[in-house]
Amino acid sequence: MPNGIWVVIEQVKGEIRKVSLELVSKGKEFAAAKGEPLTAVILGKGIAGLADTVASYGADKVIIVEDDKLEDYTTGAYTSVLNKVIKAGDPNAVLLGNTAIGKDLAPRLAQRLGVGLASDVTGAEVDDANYLKFSRPVYAGKAYASVVLTDKPVLATVRPNTYAVAEPDASKKAEVSTETADIDAADIKAIVKEVIIAASSRPELVEANIIISGGRAMKGPENFKILEDCADVIGAAVGASRAAVDSGWIEQKFQVGQTGKVVSPTLYIACGISGAIQHLAGMGTSKVIVAINKDADANIFNVADYGIVGDLFDVVPLLTEEFKKMV
Amino acid sequence: MGNIVVAIKQVFDTEAVIAISGGKISDQGVKLVVNPFDEFAIEEALKIKEAGGADEVTIVSVGGEKAPEAIRTALAMGADKGIHVDISSLGVIDEFVAAEYLAKAIATVPYDLVLAGRIAIDDGSSQVAVRAAEVLGIPSVSSILKLDIAGSTATVSREIDGGTETIEIPIPALFTAQKGLNEPRLPSMMGIMKAKKKDLTVLTPADLGVDATAKSNVLEYSLPPARAAGKKLTGEAADTAAELAKLLREEAKVI
Numbered sequence: 001m002p003n004g005i006w007v008v009i010e011q012v013k014g015e016i017r018k019v020s021l022e023l024v025s026k027g028k029e030f031a032a033a034k035g036e037p038l039t040a041v042i043l044g045k046g047i048a049g050l051a052d053t054v055a056s057y058g059a060d061k062v063i064i065v066e067d068d069k070l071e072d073y074t075t076g077a078y079t080s081v082l083n084k085v086i087k088a089g090d091p092n093a094v095l096l097g098n099t100a101i102g103k104d105l106a107p108r109l110a111q112r113l114g115v116g117l118a119s120d121v122t123g124a125e126v127d128d129a130n131y132l133k134f135s136r137p138v139y140a141g142k143a144y145a146s147v148v149l150t151d152k153p154v155l156a157t158v159r160p161n162t163y164a165v166a167e168p169d170a171s172k173k174a175e176v177s178t179e180t181a182d183i184d185a186a187d188i189k190a191i192v193k194e195v196i197i198a199a200s201s202r203p204e205l206v207e208a209n210i211i212i213s214g215g216r217a218m219k220g221p222e223n224f225k226i227l228e229d230c231a232d233v234i235g236a237a238v239g240a241s242r243a244a245v246d247s248g249w250i251e252q253k254f255q256v257g258q259t260g261k262v263v264s265p266t267l268y269i270a271c272g273i274s275g276a277i278q279h280l281a282g283m284g285t286s287k288v289i290v291a292i293n294k295d296a297d298a299n300i301f302n303v304a305d306y307g308i309v310g311d312l313f314d315v316v317p318l319l320t321e322e323f324k325k326m327v
Numbered sequence: 328m329g330n331i332v333v334a335i336k337q338v339f340d341t342e343a344v345i346a347i348s349g350g351k352i353s354d355q356g357v358k359l360v361v362n363p364f365d366e367f368a369i370e371e372a373l374k375i376k377e378a379g380g381a382d383e384v385t386i387v388s389v390g391g392e393k394a395p396e397a398i399r400t401a402l403a404m405g406a407d408k409g410i411h412v413d414i415s416s417l418g419v420i421d422e423f424v425a426a427e428y429l430a431k432a433i434a435t436v437p438y439d440l441v442l443a444g445r446i447a448i449d450d451g452s453s454q455v456a457v458r459a460a461e462v463l464g465i466p467s468v469s470s471i472l473k474l475d476i477a478g479s480t481a482t483v484s485r486e487i488d489g490g491t492e493t494i495e496i497p498i499p500a501l502f503t504a505q506k507g508l509n510e511p512r513l514p515s516m517m518g519i520m521k522a523k524k525k526d527l528t529v530l531t532p533a534d535l536g537v538d539a540t541a542k543s544n545v546l547e548y549s550l551p552p553a554r555a556a557g558k559k560l561t562g563e564a565a566d567t568a569a570e571l572a573k574l575l576r577e578e579a580k581v582i
Binding site: 017072074075076079099100101103104106107108110111112114115116117118119120133136137138139140141142143144145146147148149150151186189190191192193194195196197198200204206207210234252253255258259260266267277278284285287288289290296301302303304305306307308309310311314315318319321322323325326327 | 339341342343344345347352363364421422423426448449450451452453454455457458460461462464466467468469470482485486487488489490491492493494495496497500506507541542543544545546547548549550551554556557558559560561564565567568569571572573574575576579581582
């Protein structure tokens with residue numbers, strides 16, 4: 001009996017990442033098409049209560065692995081546990097979010113399982129020959145590769161915001177099993193000394209539905225306040241081009257582009273960004289692109305659904321006021 | 328600490344426009360460079376050596392016939408010697424196979440630390456270095472922003488979603504470098520001259536005795552659908568801002 005599709009749920013301090021719910025929602029569709037169950041696997045400490053949550057989004061089965069050593073994510077312990085539960089459960093496919101943790105964990109897990117891995121997947125479909133077929137960006141989205149994996153389980157990390165989250169239904173229940181964490185001593189090497197989450201009321205860049213980014217025309221670090229004010233009205237994250245980051249105006253973690261974050265929000269507002277090929281590679285899959293730029297010939301207008309030819313210092317504060325009237 | 332190994336990959340320059348020819352990504356007219364994230368790894372290794380923390384920096388690259396150019400660039404930056412695993416005879420290999428070759432090549436030299444970039448900007452899969460750590464049986468931490476080594480313990484800061492975390496881990500270990508770790512130096516003229524005389528060993532697949540077959544296949548490459556330019560609003564800032572907000576709400580339905 002094949003054991004369907006598994007989604008590795010990412011939780012931080014008991015809170016499930018949105019991408020995990022996206023994968024439960026879409027994974028359930030794939031599993032249904034295959035006539036197989038969708039299983040959610042949750043590792044951590046004090047996480048048993050999350051089973052009902054993932055069930056409400058469509059998980060048929062939930063595997064809970066709780067241990068003190070799984071409270072903080074470490075590559076070794078998580079690889080050790082997942083390798084064993086996957087070998088025991090023998091799923092056909094395992095999906096993870098392409099997050100900081102997913103990117104750190106999945107290659108190591110894939111090598112231990114002796115299987116392939118489709119990274120940073122932006123599309124998937126059921127496939128008769130290879131179970132699932134994936135589409136993934138190469139050259140940061142300047143091209144796409146259609147990829148199949150030859151061995152089971154088929155393993156993939158999926159980019160956040162690729163799929164919608166289903167409406168939860170609290171009446172849905174899952175079959176819950178609890179596994180003991182069997183961590184090889186050799187895999188307990190790392191000690192997490194400190195976790196610093198930057199105090200921000202704004203969404204994480206790669207998960208945000210709306211991003212407002214600034215480029216070279218921001219002129220200085222102090223001016224990002226204009227974007228932040230707008231972001232806070234519409235619940236957006238703030239991003240930046242490489243030019244703004246390399247000028248030292250904003251931290252590198254906010255960089256969007258080929259050498260920064262690759263994002264795929266519903267709405268991307270590019271302010272004073274010329275639209276270099278490296279930047280377009282990082283946000284080209286956004287659903288709606290808005291450009292605000294003084295230079296009517298800026299390349300960004302060639303990809304923008306809506307553009308304003310004007311000075312961002314005039315336009316953005318006015319736009320913020322317009323948004324305030326709406327939300 | 329003795330030897331640091333830095334795994335690097337030669338990739339298309341970020342300026343490259345991607346074209347598909349005969350079902351493959353065309354390399355016609357494309358400038359080849361050291362993967363930008365690998366430059367952070369090279370720089371970090373050189374800084375450790377210069378501070379007296381290592382005796383030797385070895386560059387390892389699994390790649391085709393032009394890969395030695397990338398290795399020479401790293402040697403010109405100051406690395407001591409290079410190893411090129413020449414896979415031109417193999418055709419297309421996947422991350423699983425590449426990791427086996429990389430690990431075997433790393434294991435030909437003594438190492439206390441292995442560094443690589445967190446992602447190669449060509450296939451963008453962020454897999455090979457971490458997979459190689461698994462093959463070598465050493466711990467790995469990806470996307471580091473800070474590295475300190477004291478005795479046999481490394482303390483690294485790594486980027487996580489929304490912040491950073493600090494991890495203590497015994498070496499030998501493999502770390503992948505994120506932008507922000509350091510500012511990579513440019514090779515000096517003197518460095519370029521010296522690099523020509525540095526030791527660059529070429530290994531063939533047969534030398535390494537890897538027995539691995541690909542676990543993934545690319546069926547086809549395609550270019551993303553071109554985005555068409557949309558509505559461009561001009562005029563008074565107040566008018567355009569009001570119109571844009573209205574379009575985003577009523578037409579695009581994204582606000």
